[in-house]
Amino acid sequence: MTQTFQTLPHTLATGLMFLNSPLALVIILSVIIGLLMVILFYYTSDQDAIAVAKDQLKAQLLAVRLFQDQLAVVVRAYGRIILGTGRYIKLAFKPLLIIIIPMTFMLVQLDWYLGYAPILQDQPFLVKVKTATSETVNDVSLQLPPELTISAPAVHVPSDNEVVWRVVANKQGAFDVNVATAGQTFAKKVVVSPEMNRISLSRMRAPYWERLFSSSEPALPDNSPIKAIDVNYPERSYQFAWMEWNWIVLFFVLSLVAGFIFKSVLGIEI
Amino acid sequence: MRSTRSISDRRLLALVVAVAVLLFPVPSHAYAGPGAGFAVLSSFWTLFVAFLYSMYALLTWPLRYLWRVIRGRNAYGKARFKRAVILGFDGMDPELADRFIGEGLLPNLAKLKSTGTFRKLRTTYPPISPVAWSTFMTGVNPGKHNIYDFLARDTSNYLPFLSSAEIKGPKRELKIGKYVIPLGKAQIKGMRKGTPFWHWLGEAGIFCSVIRVPVTFPPEKFSGVLLSGMCVPDLKGSQGTFCFCTTRASNDKFREGGVRVPIERNGKGYHSYVPGPDDPVAAGKEMRIDFAIHPDLVQKTAKIEVEDESFTLKVGDYSDWIPVKFKSSMGLSARGICRFYLKELEPELGVYVTPVNIDPGYPDLPISHPVTYSIYLSKLFGPYATLGLAEDTWALNEEVLDDNAFLAQAYGNHEDREKMLFDALEKTPKGLCACVFDTTDRVQHMFWRYLDDDHPAARNVPRDKRPQVIQELYKRVDALIGKVMRQIDDDTLLLIVSDHGFKSFQRCVNLNGWLYNNGYIALKEGVSESRDWFEDVDWSRTRAYTMGLNGLYLNIKGRERYGIVDEKDADALKEELKAKLDGLKDPASGSVGITGVFACDAVYAGPYIDNAPDLLVGYGDGFRASWDSVTGRVTSTIFEDNIKAWSGDHCIDPRLVPGVLFSNQKIADEKTAIVDVAPTILKLFGLRLPSHFDGKAWTLANASATAQATTSVAT
Numbered sequence: 001m002t003q004t005f006q007t008l009p010h011t012l013a014t015g016l017m018f019l020n021s022p023l024a025l026v027i028i029l030s031v032i033i034g035l036l037m038v039i040l041f042y043y044t045s046d047q048d049a050i051a052v053a054k055d056q057l058k059a060q061l062l063a064v065r066l067f068q069d070q071l072a073v074v075v076r077a078y079g080r081i082i083l084g085t086g087r088y089i090k091l092a093f094k095p096l097l098i099i100i101i102p103m104t105f106m107l108v109q110l111d112w113y114l115g116y117a118p119i120l121q122d123q124p125f126l127v128k129v130k131t132a133t134s135e136t137v138n139d140v141s142l143q144l145p146p147e148l149t150i151s152a153p154a155v156h157v158p159s160d161n162e163v164v165w166r167v168v169a170n171k172q173g174a175f176d177v178n179v180a181t182a183g184q185t186f187a188k189k190v191v192v193s194p195e196m197n198r199i200s201l202s203r204m205r206a207p208y209w210e211r212l213f214s215s216s217e218p219a220l221p222d223n224s225p226i227k228a229i230d231v232n233y234p235e236r237s238y239q240f241a242w243m244e245w246n247w248i249v250l251f252f253v254l255s256l257v258a259g260f261i262f263k264s265v266l267g268i269e270i
Numbered sequence: 271m272r273s274t275r276s277i278s279d280r281r282l283l284a285l286v287v288a289v290a291v292l293l294f295p296v297p298s299h300a301y302a303g304p305g306a307g308f309a310v311l312s313s314f315w316t317l318f319v320a321f322l323y324s325m326y327a328l329l330t331w332p333l334r335y336l337w338r339v340i341r342g343r344n345a346y347g348k349a350r351f352k353r354a355v356i357l358g359f360d361g362m363d364p365e366l367a368d369r370f371i372g373e374g375l376l377p378n379l380a381k382l383k384s385t386g387t388f389r390k391l392r393t394t395y396p397p398i399s400p401v402a403w404s405t406f407m408t409g410v411n412p413g414k415h416n417i418y419d420f421l422a423r424d425t426s427n428y429l430p431f432l433s434s435a436e437i438k439g440p441k442r443e444l445k446i447g448k449y450v451i452p453l454g455k456a457q458i459k460g461m462r463k464g465t466p467f468w469h470w471l472g473e474a475g476i477f478c479s480v481i482r483v484p485v486t487f488p489p490e491k492f493s494g495v496l497l498s499g500m501c502v503p504d505l506k507g508s509q510g511t512f513c514f515c516t517t518r519a520s521n522d523k524f525r526e527g528g529v530r531v532p533i534e535r536n537g538k539g540y541h542s543y544v545p546g547p548d549d550p551v552a553a554g555k556e557m558r559i560d561f562a563i564h565p566d567l568v569q570k571t572a573k574i575e576v577e578d579e580s581f582t583l584k585v586g587d588y589s590d591w592i593p594v595k596f597k598s599s600m601g602l603s604a605r606g607i608c609r610f611y612l613k614e615l616e617p618e619l620g621v622y623v624t625p626v627n628i629d630p631g632y633p634d635l636p637i638s639h640p641v642t643y644s645i646y647l648s649k650l651f652g653p654y655a656t657l658g659l660a661e662d663t664w665a666l667n668e669e670v671l672d673d674n675a676f677l678a679q680a681y682g683n684h685e686d687r688e689k690m691l692f693d694a695l696e697k698t699p700k701g702l703c704a705c706v707f708d709t710t711d712r713v714q715h716m717f718w719r720y721l722d723d724d725h726p727a728a729r730n731v732p733r734d735k736r737p738q739v740i741q742e743l744y745k746r747v748d749a750l751i752g753k754v755m756r757q758i759d760d761d762t763l764l765l766i767v768s769d770h771g772f773k774s775f776q777r778c779v780n781l782n783g784w785l786y787n788n789g790y791i792a793l794k795e796g797v798s799e800s801r802d803w804f805e806d807v808d809w810s811r812t813r814a815y816t817m818g819l820n821g822l823y824l825n826i827k828g829r830e831r832y833g834i835v836d837e838k839d840a841d842a843l844k845e846e847l848k849a850k851l852d853g854l855k856d857p858a859s860g861s862v863g864i865t866g867v868f869a870c871d872a873v874y875a876g877p878y879i880d881n882a883p884d885l886l887v888g889y890g891d892g893f894r895a896s897w898d899s900v901t902g903r904v905t906s907t908i909f910e911d912n913i914k915a916w917s918g919d920h921c922i923d924p925r926l927v928p929g930v931l932f933s934n935q936k937i938a939d940e941k942t943a944i945v946d947v948a949p950t951i952l953k954l955f956g957l958r959l960p961s962h963f964d965g966k967a968w969t970l971a972n973a974s975a976t977a978q979a980t981t982s983v984a985t
Contacts (some may be wrong), residue, residue: 059649061319062642066495068327068335068478069695245537267578 016098022114022196022247023238024179029110030251034258036098042268044095050269053088060084092270104214107248112216114247116199116233118191124168127188128181128230132205136181136225143178147171161227165251181225188229189217204228296362343894345475346700348956350970354763356947357691358406358483358706359747359919360399360646363716364390364528364577364930370744378752382766382932391929392943393770395873395886397920399500399711400434402769403484408464409948409963413463413876417443417485418883419818420509422461425830426833428804428902430817432509434461434485434501437635439550449551451600453705458488458635463878465960467948468492468702474957479694480951482687484706487658489639493846496639497647497690497696499706500634500658504625505596505606505634506547510659513623514613514670515542517765527664533619537695542889544576544623546596547604557604565615572612574621583612590676591653605629607653610677622670624679627656642832647690653673654686661712665917674916675738676716681746684709697756702951713743714772718918722774726911755934763954768929769944775919777856778912781816783905788850790814791904805905810834814847814884817902819895819921820881822867823845829872844869844885851887856909863909865890865923875964888923895921913955 119125131137137158141163142150152166167177169192176187188203195212204211205220205227220226238245263270287678325647346352347938368388371380373928377768381389394402394412396419404417412418440454468478472493480486484500513529517540520530533542539562546557561576570914573582596604606626613620628637637656638644660683666676682709691705716737718726719728741834751766758764773961782800785791798808804815809825809832816822818835824840827833835843847867854864866888874882889895897914898905920927931942939946945965952959953967 055649055652059646062646062649063697064327066640066643066646067477069331070697070699071328071331073697074327074700 020195022236023240025196025240026114026247026250027041027254029114030254032260033251034255035262037103037255038100038259038262038266038268038270041095042097042266044098045269046091046094047269048089050091053091054086057081057084057088058081071148107211107251110251111197111248113196115236116201117236118193118195118197118199119169119231120194121169121172121192121248124166125190126230126232127165127167127177127190128228128232129163130228130230131163131181132225132227134158136159137161137163138183140226142167143180143185145175145177147173147175147192148177160238167240177229177231179226179229184225186220186224186226186229188231190231191233199233201233202228202230280528316489331601340681346955349476350954350956351763352700352756353763354702354765354951354954355754356702356704356765356767356951357711357751358403358704358767359930360403360484360706360708361711361770362744362747362766362930363714363771364928365746366386366475366740367930370741370937371513375741376748377821378748379766379932381749381755382764382934385936386764386930387936389940389942390771391767392941392945393924393927393929393933394944395868395870396821396888397770397922397924397927399769400485403462403706404462404498405769405945406767406769406947407465407466407468407483408462408767409467409945409960409965410464411876411945411964412876413870413874413879413882414456414846414962414964415876416763416878417462417797417880418870418881421818421820422881423817423821423823427831428815428817430747430803430810430902432501435459435487436461436500437501437503437507446820448553449600452550452602456635460488460490466490466492467951468494468496468704470952470957470960471702471955474955475902476955477698479698479701479703481690481694481705481707482708483704484658484928487637491639494639494701495643495694497644497831498637498656498658500708502628502637502656502658503635504627504657505604506545506626508625509546510662510664512625512662512665512670513544514620514665514668515544515623516620517618518620524668524670527669528670532623533563536562540619542621544594544626546594546606546626549598550602551598551600555556555599557598559594559596560715561610563619563621565619567616568841572615572617572619572621574612575609581610583610585615586675587612588675588682591627591655592802593631593653594626605632606634609679611671611679613670613675613968622665622675623920624655624662630654630656646692651686653688654690655683659708659712661708662715664714666716669915673717673737673739677713680709680712684746691754692757695754696806702955707747710743710747710768714740714918716915716917717743718772718774719915721918722776724775726776727913727915727917738811746943751932758934762934762962764932765947766930766932766935767944769946770920770924770929771927772918773891773922773927774916774918775894775912776892777858777861777863777894778910779854779899780896780900780902780905780908780910781822781887783896783899783908784851784854785814785816786904786906787908790847793904798906800902803902804904815845815902816887816895816899818883819900820886820888822885822887824884826884833916840884847885856893858909861892862890863893864888866925888925889921890923891926893922894919938969938971 060077062078064074065071129140131140137156140163148167149171151164151168155164172192174189174191177190178185178187189200191197191199200216201214201215203220204215205224211219238247238250240250279900282601287373367379367615370376371383394405398419400417400420401412404415404771408415417433419433423430423431436459438457440452440456442453444451444453468480469492471478478494481497482497482499486496487498487502489496489498510527513769514528515531515533517533531542533540541560541562543558543560546559549555549557561574566571571582571584576592577594581589583589591607591609594606594608607629608626609624611622613622628635630644630653633644661680665671694703694705719735721740782791792808794806794808797806811893812825813835814822814824824835824843826835826840851864852867856863864887868886870882870884870886921948929944946968949959949963949965949967
């Protein structure tokens with residue numbers, strides 16, 4: 001299942017890559033995922049109970065309006081609205097728990113395409129290496145392919161166990177930067193391209209669930225003296241409806257709108 | 271083994287990931303998709319709207335209170351009670367109630383009788399529900415509220431129309447070829463005149479909850495909430511048209527109230543349809559809802575598929591209320607609800623469908639005030655019967671439903687009404703709460719045959735096999751009253767009223783037949799009996815006729831289209847008819863079939879008396895107008911047995927069928943009438959009585975009985 005939810009967004013994203021427009025991709029994915037989530041909600045929720053809970057809430061709302069001269073009735077209805085809301089949230093919780101798992105995988109995968117842009121040619125970027133111990137900091141070197149060059153001396157931060165290089169690419173493509181220390185070498189992929197691409201922010205020595213959010217590369221060995229190799233890819237922002245959006249916020253709004261439309265069309269109680 | 275372990279690992283992984291996401295949220299990943307968004311957004315929206323509503327209600331309450339004080343409406347300043355609860359039980363009979371009290375069946379009514387009040391309540395002329403309840407609510411005689419029967423007659427064509435409301439198409443229509451596009455809503459006009467007493471209470475700032483009081487359709491605006499009762503039509507605009515879908519071949523038509531629809535084989539299953547209202551766009555075309563039936567002869571069930579709904583019924587089972595949407599040819603639609611009943615499965619298949627009620631959640635016609643009240647009740651309790659005559663007596667009469675199926679339907683509606691009543695009691699801690707239950711009327715109409723020793727409609731049922739349906743009905747009502755008594759305090763007036771009592775209906779009187787035999791009605795040449803609604807009657811030689819339940823009309827020149835009786839001769843003719851009909855005996859038994867004939871100008875007074883019949887016929891105990899006479903049919907026989915399930919009635923001499931009055935208060939007046947209820951309530955709330963009232967307010971004997979009656983309730 002994990003594999004499916006990792007593969008599905010990758011397939012979707014690569015399939016829609018021809019659009020060459022991250023915004024169009026966000027919109028289309030929002031609609032598709034909005035639809036999928038509504039259908040998933042339908043199959044994982046107690047539709048009858050949700051319908052009843054919603055009707056009860058509506059009834060109490062109407063009671064507040066209908067019996068507004070009866071203060072005690074209004075207060076009681078308000079109390080029932082709060083209780084009813086709790087009941088409704090409880091009913092939504094089970095499908096929510098089920099949806100949260102595939103949704104997490106999908107969003108993380110999509111974030112690698114939509115959350116960050118690849119490095120541009122001739123645009124300086126940082127390669128940051130985090131070592132396991134402070135002693136290793138001065139024993140780390142960066143080995144680059146010919147297409148990449150170091151544009152400034154390395155900055156060593158022993159207090160944070162970090163070494164940072166500023167690098168520039170003179171050609172487009174996917175390259176490996178190698179970090180060498182204590183006779184071992186560790187590679188990290190760097191993507192240089194003006195187009196949308198799958199981005200891995202970091203290569204890490206960490207458990208799976210921690211790597212899940214920021215790395216699509218294999219883990220560094222457990223005994224590696226290097227804890228992480230990071231590349232500071234620029235964050236993407238989206239111009240939509242005369243505003244600048246983070247993709248996840250835009251996705252939230254658009255998938256909600258799509259979900260509300262589809263639930264009405266399909267007659268699904270949410 | 272490996273595979274199982276792999277699945278288990280993945281589940282564990284998924285769980286770990288989910289927990290990790292929840293425990294270590296990264297800002298950009300905190301969003302869990304539309305599902306969470308919907309839940310949060312909907313809940314927040316609900317709370318937000320509720321908060322706004324509540325704040326509005328709370329903040330404006332002092333202003334509204336102040337406004338009432340400034341306008342001199344210190345609503346409860348002179349009120350004897352903070353709340354009045356009126357429970358109406360249509361047709362509850364004082365003699366039966368007293369008999370069952372004596373037999374120890376009704377402990378709560380017995381308590382009210384001993385510590386409060388029990389009286390016979392004089393009813394109206396004629397003792398028919400729409401007439402009596404109109405008098406109940408307006409405090410006036412029919413001459414002032416204009417309701418004399420369910421039906422009134424059109425003097426231009428001698429045809430009947432519903433006396434309580436007129437429903438017409440929209441004012442403007444656009445005709446395009448064969449299509450007629452309505453521009454606007456249907457026009458509904460209430461025919462009942464007079465002002466219900468809850469309007470006066472509302473004006474004084476006293477809140478009222480009024481549930482299913484007859485003749486409240488269309489609902490009128492006032493300060494309170496109201497759900498309309500008897501006279502609300504079904505979606506076809508009729509007073510209830512059931513549908514019997516069957517594979518049995520028959521060309522017979524139901525006498526009234528129903529249509530027969532064929533079930534046809536369709537591959538392995540069957541299909542049929544529910545007839546709906548006429549298409550508002552294509553004239554003369556009926557809208558329909560198709561449904562499929564898949565019988566399972568092994569399980570003795572059938573799966574029914576109607577639009578998006580699918581359900582399985584056993585033989586003898588009802589479905590829940592099923593929403594249906596009739597679509598016209600130009601995208602217009604009408605929403606309704608109906609219940610399906612699987613009558614038989616083999617060798618023939620039969621499905622009964624209730625009349626399609628107006629959907630209270632999406633009312634196409636206004637059935638409550640405000641409109642949102644019916645929606646509120648629908649959201650709170652689910653769909654419920656909205657048709658005025660919701661218990662399908664016709665289907666039992668026509669033997670489409672059996673006794674048990676009818677009772678299940680009637681008590682289903684009764685339970686819904688109980689829920690509405692108790693909600694209204696909770697929502698009306700001060701003011702008026704009035705609710706009318708129809709089950710008493712319908713069940714007595716249909717099951718009196720088992721109460722009589724020798725009813726023609728029950729002669730094939732041995733006495734020891736006759737169910738005690740009416741006893742059970744009264745016990746059920748008593749239990750409900752007990753439940754209400756437990757919920758009210760000493761500062762609440764409780765009135766239990768009925769609009770009329772009940773008597774057996776064993777013999778039919780074909781009054782048109784008598785008029786024909788005695789030369790008052792003439793038929794066209796070569797005809798010895800007429801069809802419905804006076805087809806074949808020769809009006810040029812007819813002096814008097816009857817239609818409806820108690821009214822007798824003269825064929826007056828200048829009033830009726832083909833009138834021949836001069837106005838100056840009318841009184842003499844009335845006297846002649848009175849003299850001949852009063853005391854008319856049934857030759858079979860020697861019993862008096864007609865115990866009184868009353869001139870309407872003697873029993874009514876008011877501006878609408880011209881719409882009244884000329885005479886009212888009061889049938890004797892055991893008699894009633896025949897089914898044929900009611901529908902304007904002229905027959906050659908005068909008396910005949912009533913062998914229908916509809917075996918009890920009240921449309922007789924009003925002196926024989928008073929209603930009941932129970933109260934938790936001691937009422938000093940010995941003689942009480944239904945016309946007195948409105949003035950009594952206004953007086954007890956300290957309001958001045960309008961001068962046009964015909965009733966008089968009762969006097970309470972003392973207040974101490976209240977506590978005794980309400981605090982000690984039998985269970």
